[in-house]
Amino acid sequence: MPDLLALVLNPLFIGTVPWLVPTIVGTLSPFIIMAGVHYSLFPAATLSIAALGYETILGPGLLAGNMAHAGVALAVALKTKNQAYRSFSVSATVMAMMGGSQPALYGIELILKRPLYAVLAAGGIGGLYAGIMNVRAFAFANPSIAAIPVFLDSGNNLMHTLLMVVISFAAGFALTWVLGFEEPSQKVVDQATAGS
Known part of the structure; x- marks a missing residue:
């Protein structure tokens, strides 16, 4: 079944419309994480690395999403x-x-x-940039600043990865700053910070 999934995903998304998957994953990253859907995409990403030497299914889109989350949280x-x-x-x-x-x-x-609206838009913007610039992950790693080395190649992939990180973070920050938010009540603050 994973082989069939890779056979369908690779030519359809990676070959024909390479910008689509990172854009969708970047945009929907909050819901992908909430539902645990990213776990179901591991086989396709792993098969892509095995077959092509890189993957564009999870790494670029989720990295864009995580940086958008970071920008929103800082704002x-x-x-x-x-x-x-x-x-x-x-x-x-x-x-x-x-x-x-x-x-x-x-x-x-x-x-x-x-x-939440800000992170959806910012993750999509970063994911779209990653897709247009054909950002690739050459190994499987948790999408984070610490995972930047998995995007290193002999070309411009690392530069585009860093630009995607900046774009996603800045978009998340700016959109949250502009959209604003209602201050949470002390009860909500207490609930949100209870585990920290």
Whole structure:
């Protein structure tokens, strides 16, 4: 079954419309993570690396999504008036940059709503850039700043990866800053920060 999936995915998405998969994954990364759908894409990404030497199915799109989460969380950290929520948001920023988007997703975006729209748009923008520039991951790693070396090749792939990171982060930050959000109640802050 995974071989059949790779046979369908590789020529259809990677060959014909290479920008589509990173754009969709970047845009929908919050829902992909919430539903655990990224686990079902591991075989296709692994088969792509085995067959082609690279993958564009998970790495580029999820990296764009994680950087968008980080940008959103930092904007919330700088705008919120609640000190505890600011500290939580700074932690969520660092976590998202290191590949763990759940604190930003569950503690900020789903609670405040408008930051969720910002992360959807920013992840899509970064994913689209990755797709247009044909950003490739040459190994399987958790999409984060620490995983940047898996995008290194003899060409411009690393440069485009770094630009995608900046674009996703900046778009998430700017959209959250412009869209704003309603300050959460102290009860909501206490719930969001309970595990931190």
